[in-house]
Amino acid sequence: xxxxxxxxxxIMRKEVQQLTRxxxxxxxxxxxxxxxxxxxxxxxxxxxxxxxxxVADAARTQLSRQLVADVQATxxxxxxxxxxxxxxxxxxxxxxxxxxxxxIPRDFEKRLQESRRRDGRTAAQLLVDGSDPIVLGAARxxxxxxxxxxxxxxxxxRVPLFEVRNFYNPERRSAVFVVPGLIGVIxxxxxxxxxxxxxxxxxxxxNLEMLINTPVSSLELMIGKVLPFVAxxxxxxxxxxxxxxxxxxxxxxxxxxxxxxxxxxFIAANLTLGLLISTLAQTQFQAMQMTIFFFLPSIxxxxxxxxxxxxxxxxxxxxxxxxxxxxxxxxxGIMLRGAELGLMAGELRALAIFMAVTMAIAVLRFSKxxx
Amino acid sequence: xxxxxxxxxxxxRLAVRTRGLTRRFGSLTAVDHVDLAIPRNAIYGFLxxxxxxxxxxxxxxxxxxxxxxxxxxxxxxxxxxxxxxxxHKIGYMTQRFSLYEDLTVRENLDFVARIYCLNTTQRGTRxxxxxxxxxxxxxxxxxxxxxxxxxxxxxxxxxxxxxxxELLFLDEPTSAVDPQSRRDFWENLFRLVDAxxxxxxxxxxxxxxxxxxxxxxxxxxxxxxxxxxxxLMADMAAVVVEVQAQDYRQIRAALRALPQVLSVxxxxxxxxxxxxxxxxxxxxxxxxxxxRAGVAAEVAIVKPSLEDVFVTATQATGxxxxxxx
Numbered sequence: 001x002x003x004x005x006x007x008x009x010x011i012m013r014k015e016v017q018q019l020t021r022x023x024x025x026x027x028x029x030x031x032x033x034x035x036x037x038x039x040x041x042x043x044x045x046x047x048x049x050x051x052x053x054x055v056a057d058a059a060r061t062q063l064s065r066q067l068v069a070d071v072q073a074t075x076x077x078x079x080x081x082x083x084x085x086x087x088x089x090x091x092x093x094x095x096x097x098x099x100x101x102x103x104i105p106r107d108f109e110k111r112l113q114e115s116r117r118r119d120g121r122t123a124a125q126l127l128v129d130g131s132d133p134i135v136l137g138a139a140r141x142x143x144x145x146x147x148x149x150x151x152x153x154x155x156x157x158r159v160p161l162f163e164v165r166n167f168y169n170p171e172r173r174s175a176v177f178v179v180p181g182l183i184g185v186i187x188x189x190x191x192x193x194x195x196x197x198x199x200x201x202x203x204x205x206x207n208l209e210m211l212i213n214t215p216v217s218s219l220e221l222m223i224g225k226v227l228p229f230v231a232x233x234x235x236x237x238x239x240x241x242x243x244x245x246x247x248x249x250x251x252x253x254x255x256x257x258x259x260x261x262x263x264x265x266f267i268a269a270n271l272t273l274g275l276l277i278s279t280l281a282q283t284q285f286q287a288m289q290m291t292i293f294f295f296l297p298s299i300x301x302x303x304x305x306x307x308x309x310x311x312x313x314x315x316x317x318x319x320x321x322x323x324x325x326x327x328x329x330x331x332x333g334i335m336l337r338g339a340e341l342g343l344m345a346g347e348l349r350a351l352a353i354f355m356a357v358t359m360a361i362a363v364l365r366f367s368k369x370x371x
Numbered sequence: 372x373x374x375x376x377x378x379x380x381x382x383x384r385l386a387v388r389t390r391g392l393t394r395r396f397g398s399l400t401a402v403d404h405v406d407l408a409i410p411r412n413a414i415y416g417f418l419x420x421x422x423x424x425x426x427x428x429x430x431x432x433x434x435x436x437x438x439x440x441x442x443x444x445x446x447x448x449x450x451x452x453x454x455x456x457x458x459h460k461i462g463y464m465t466q467r468f469s470l471y472e473d474l475t476v477r478e479n480l481d482f483v484a485r486i487y488c489l490n491t492t493q494r495g496t497r498x499x500x501x502x503x504x505x506x507x508x509x510x511x512x513x514x515x516x517x518x519x520x521x522x523x524x525x526x527x528x529x530x531x532x533x534x535x536x537e538l539l540f541l542d543e544p545t546s547a548v549d550p551q552s553r554r555d556f557w558e559n560l561f562r563l564v565d566a567x568x569x570x571x572x573x574x575x576x577x578x579x580x581x582x583x584x585x586x587x588x589x590x591x592x593x594x595x596x597x598x599x600x601x602x603l604m605a606d607m608a609a610v611v612v613e614v615q616a617q618d619y620r621q622i623r624a625a626l627r628a629l630p631q632v633l634s635v636x637x638x639x640x641x642x643x644x645x646x647x648x649x650x651x652x653x654x655x656x657x658x659x660x661x662x663r664a665g666v667a668a669e670v671a672i673v674k675p676s677l678e679d680v681f682v683t684a685t686q687a688t689g690x691x692x693x694x695x696x
Contacts, residue, residue: 010485014474021473210469210530213433213540214486215458 007216011224015198019228025194029232033186033240037247040178040185050309051135053100054081056089059108067124071102076138089127095343096333099135099309101127102162126162131177131336134307176251179244180335181304183237184266184327188298189291190236191267194229195274196287204283218366226271233267234260253338261341262334265351266327272358273323279365298324326350386411386538386569387432391441394427394592401427403592404441409571409585414564416583417573418681424592425573426466429540432571433463446538459487462536466543468523472516476507476526479515480533487534501529505559521552528559532568539563541572545579557582577678588684595684604675609633609683610653611675614642614661616668625664626657634682645679 019025053071057064072079077100083089089101103125105111111123128139143162199222202208211221237260244250252259273294281287299305301315302324308316319325326347333339341348387409394402402424409415417425430436432445434454443450448457470479480501484494502508505525510518515526524544531539541560545553557579560570564584574580581600588596588603596603616622619642626632626644631653633645646653658670 006485006488010482013485014471014478014482017478018471018473205472206465206467206469207471209465209467210463211486212435213458213461213463214483215455215488216486217455 007220008224011216011221012227015225015228019232028190028194029236030239032190033236033243036182036186036189037179037240037243040182050075051077051099051138051307052097052309053077053079053102054083054089054092054098055079055102055104056083056086057102057104058085058106059104061109063112064104064108067104067108068102071142074142076142077102086125086127093127093129094337094339096129096329096337096339099129099132099307100139103127122162124162129337131332132307133177176248176336177332178304179240179248179250180331181302181328182244183240183263183331184302184324185299185304186236186240187233187263187267187327188270188324189295191229191233191270192274192277192294193288193291194232195226195271196277196281196291197284198225198229199275199278200281200284200287218363222275222363222366226275229271229274230264230267233271234263237263237267250335252335254334254340258334258341259331262327262330262348265348265355266323266330269323269351269355269358272355272362275362276358276365279362298322301325303328320350321354323351323354384411385409385444386415387443387445387571389432389441389443392428392431392438392443393440394424394431394436395439401592402431402438405589405592405594407587407594409569411569412564412567413584414560414570414572414582416580416586417571417589418575418577418580418586418677419573419589420575420685423589425589426542427592428589429542429571429573433461433540434458459534460537462531462534462539464527464531464539464541464544466546468515468527468547470515470523470526470530473514475512475514476518477502477511479526480530483530483533489534497533497535501533504562505529520547521549521555524548524552524556525559528556532563537567537569539568539570541570543573543575545574545576553579577676577681580681581677588681590685596680600677603680604677607675607680607683609645609647609675609679610650611673611679612644612646612653612657613671613673614644614657614668615640616642616661616666618666621664621666622661622668625660625666629656629660631656634686636682643673643679645683 055068057068068079071077079102081092081098083092086101086103089098089103092098093101105124108123111121114121115123126139126142128136130136202211241250241252241259245252274291277287277290277294281290297318301311301319302308302322303319304324308319308325311319330341330344330347330351333344334341385408387407389405389407392402392405392407393400401422405424405428407428417428419425427436431438432443432450434445434451434457437451445457446460448460450457471482474482477498480498481494484497489497502511505528507522507525507529510522515523518526524547528544531541545556548556560572564570572579572583580586583600585599586597586603587594598606614622614626619637622642623635626635626642629646631646631650633647635645636643644657646656650656654670654672658668661668661670
C-alpha cells in the first residue's frame with residue numbers, strides 16, 4: 001500500500017485549525033511563559049554542599065595539601081580532579097564538569113605570610129561558576145576559611161585566604177541564572193500537557209471512535225497531532241529568550257542555533273511524554289493531573305531550583321531520568337557558559353533516549369482496537 | 372488459495388458472513404455464537420434492546436474488537452486480520468456525533484476526505500455533491516457544534532459516505548433526531564442502496580427496523596429471529612389479539628392467568644395480547660376468559676406488528692407482562 005502523507009498533513013491541518021479557535025490554549029501558549037518569567041525572575045537561595053571541584057596545585061607543599069584538605073573538610077566542595085594549570089580548570093568549568101576551581105600558586109607559602117600584612121595579597125584563588133548564584137554564595141563562604149595548621153594562630157590574617165574569581169555571571173544576578181532553566185520549566189509544563197490533552201479530548205468527545213474506523217494509522221495520528229506543538233514550543237522558546245533579554249538582560253553567550261537545537265530535542269522528548277500520558281489518561285482532567293505529577297519532580301529535582309549537587313544520591317538518580325535535568329544543563333551551558341553543543345553530547349543522548357523510549361511505549365499502547 | 376472454494380463464492384454474494392461469532396467481556400457473553408449471512412446491496416438491521424450485543428457485533432465486524440471465538444468475513448476480508456484493508460471499503464457512523472464541533476461543516480468534510488486520500492478534484496466534487504445531497508450547502512461554513520440534531524446526523528452520514536464505501540455501518544443512527552428527520556434520513560439510505568451500497572444498521576426502534584430489507588433480532592447476544600420483516604411477521608410463533616374494554620386492570624389479571632398468554636401490553640385505548648400457537652382458537656379463548664371474569668370487552672385477532680415479533684422473540688423464554696414496566 002502506498003504511503004499517504006496526505007493523512008499526516010490532514011491531521012496537522014485540522015489540529016492547527018482547532019488551535020486557532022481554542023482561545024484557552026492559545027492564551028496558555030503566551031500566558032504561561034509571561035507569568036512564570038515574572039514569578040521566577042527572583043532568586044531562590046539555599047545552602048550548598050558537595051560542589052564538584054578541581055585543584056590546580058602549583059605549590060605542592062605540605063601547607064598547600066593542608067589547604068585542600070581543609071577546604072574539603074567544609075563539605076562545601078568535593079575535589080574530584082587534580083590538574084596542572086589554571087587554564088585546565090577553566091576548561092573543566094566551561095564544560096560544566098566542576099562548579100569550583102581552586103588555584104594554588106607556586107608562591108603560596110610566601111603569599112600566606114604576606115596575607116598577615118595589611119597590604120598583602122590573597123594566598124590562593126577560587127574560580128567559581130557564578131552563573132549559579134547559590135554556588136557563588138557557597139564559594140564566597142570559603143574565603144573566610146582559616147588554615148588549620150597556621151603557624152601563627154594569634155595573629156589573624158588581614159586578607160582573606162582566597163580571592164574569588166567569578167566567571168559567567170560577573171554581576172551576580174539571579175535572573176541570568178534562572179531564565180535559561182525557565183525555558184525548560186515552561187516547555188515541560190506546556191508541551192506534555194498540550195499533547196496529552198489534545199489526544200484525550202478526541203477520545204472524550206468521541207472523535208477517536210470515528211478516526212479508528214478510517215485508514216489513519218496510529219503513527220500518523222500521533223505525529224500529526226504532535227508536530228504543530230513543536231512549532232508552538234519554538235515560539236515559546238523565542239518568547240522567553242526575548243523577555244529574558246529585555247527584562248533581565250540575560251545574555252546568550254553560545255550560539256542561538258544551539259539553543260534552538262537543544263530546545264527542539266527537549267520539546268520532542270516532552271511531546272512524546274504527552275503522547276504516553278494520553279494513552280494512560282481517560283479524561284482531560286486525568287491527563288492534566290498526570291502532567292503535574294511529572295512536572296513537580298521535574299521542577300524540584302532538575303537543578304532548576306536547587307543545585308543538583310546538594311541533593312541526596314537517590315534524588316540525583318531520579319533527576320537523571322527527567323528530561324528537564326539534562327535540558328537545564330544544556331541550556332545553561334549554551335546560554336551562560338557559551339559552551340558548544342558538542343561538548344555536552346551526553347545530555348543530548350539522554351534526551352534522545354528518553355524520547356525514543358516514551359514514543360515506543362506510546363505507539364505500542366495506542367491501539368486502533370477497542371479491546 | 373488454501374481457502375475452501377465455498378467461502379470464496381459466498382464472499383462474492385454476501386457482504387458479511389460470520390460463523391459462531393462470540394465475544395466475552397470477563398464473565399459476560401455479549402455476543403454468543405452469532406451466525407450471519409448478510410446479502411449485498413440491501414439494508415440489514417440489528418434489532419435489539421440495549422445491551423443485546425448489537426454494538427459489540429458491529430465493532431467486531433469493523434475489526435475494532437477481536438472475537439473471543441468464531442470467525443467473520445466482511446466484504447470477503449477476514450476480520451480482524453485484514454481490518455486495515457477493510458477500512459478503505461467501509462464507512463462507520465457512530466451513535467454519538469463524532470466529527471469536530473469546533474470545525475465548520477466544510478472543514479469537517481474536507482478533513483475526512485483528506486483522511487481517505489482523495490485528491491483535490493475528487494475532494495471538490497464529492498464535497499459539493501454531498502453538501503447538495505444532504506442539504507448542508509447553506510450551513511457549509513457554520514461550526515458543526517451549532518447544528519441541530521438532524522443536521523448533525525446528515526453531516527455524519529455525508530462524512531461516512533464521502534469515500535463511497537461498499538459497506539456502511541450505522542450504530543443507532545436516529546436516536547437523537549425528530550420523526551421528520553428520521554424519514555428523510557431513511558430516504559437517503561435507500562438512495563445509497565440504489566447506488567449499490569450495503570448498509571448495516573442497529574436500532575431499537577420498530578419503525579426503523581420495519582424499513583430494513585432484512586433483520587436479525589438480537590437478545591442477550593443471541594440471534595432470536597432472522598429474515599425479512601414481512602416473513603418475520605408472517606411466521607411469528609404467536610397470535611395477536613386486541614382487546615377493547617373499560618377496566619384494563621381486571622382484564623390483565625384475568626389474561627395473565629392463562630398459560631398461553633405471552634404478553635399483555637396497553638397501546639392507547641387497547642390491550643394487545645400475545646398468545647402462543649398452542650391456543651386453538653385464541654379469540655374464543657380470550658373471550659371466554661374475560662367472560663368468566665365478568666368483564667365486557669371486544670376481542671379481535673389482528674395482524675402482528677414487528678413489535679409483536681420482537682416481544683415474542685425476546686420473551687420466548689418466559690411469560691412477562693409487557694406493560695408492567
